[in-house]
Amino acid sequence: MATLTNGRVNLRRNLAQCRDSGDDTGAANAVGQFSIEIKRWQSVSDARLRDWWSQCYRNASAREKIPVLAFRADHQSWQVMMHPDTFFSEEDVRGCIRMDIELFCQWLLHPVSFSMDQDR
Numbered sequence: 001m002a003t004l005t006n007g008r009v010n011l012r013r014n015l016a017q018c019r020d021s022g023d024d025t026g027a028a029n030a031v032g033q034f035s036i037e038i039k040r041w042q043s044v045s046d047a048r049l050r051d052w053w054s055q056c057y058r059n060a061s062a063r064e065k066i067p068v069l070a071f072r073a074d075h076q077s078w079q080v081m082m083h084p085d086t087f088f089s090e091e092d093v094r095g096c097i098r099m100d101i102e103l104f105c106q107w108l109l110h111p112v113s114f115s116m117d118q119d120r
Contacts, residue, residue, distance in 0.1 A: 035060035039071040053081065053093035070101065080104040 037056035041048065052069055060067035067090070069081040078101035081093075088095030099107075 033066055034068045035063055035065040036068045036070060039069070041071070042074050044071060044073040044076075049081070050093050053096065054091075057091050068104075069096075070104075077101070 035056065037052060037059060039048075039052050049069075049071075052071060053067075056067045056069045067083065070078060071081070072078045079098055080101055080103075081096045081098050082104075083090045083096050085095075
């Protein structure tokens, strides 16, 4: 991701997360407010996304962070899911928005509120 953000976002794998639970990244810079769960699988199904989001949401809630799920199936591009928390419970995967990794990195560099309540 550093190449997608000209080095302004730095993510590194949290190798202890499997043992200690928690975020998949030791995040610095703009991503410190997020709990990022990273999944790489042969194929991605709706059921798998629900399971991954549930794990992501639990980990983020325990740390009072914003859940972000980054995932990729074989021969596919990386995707990122976040929840705008405007109309639906953040726990419900059906309310998530989905974007590619490049768009997510651009959002990190130039954050825009997802809230519908704020003046634009």
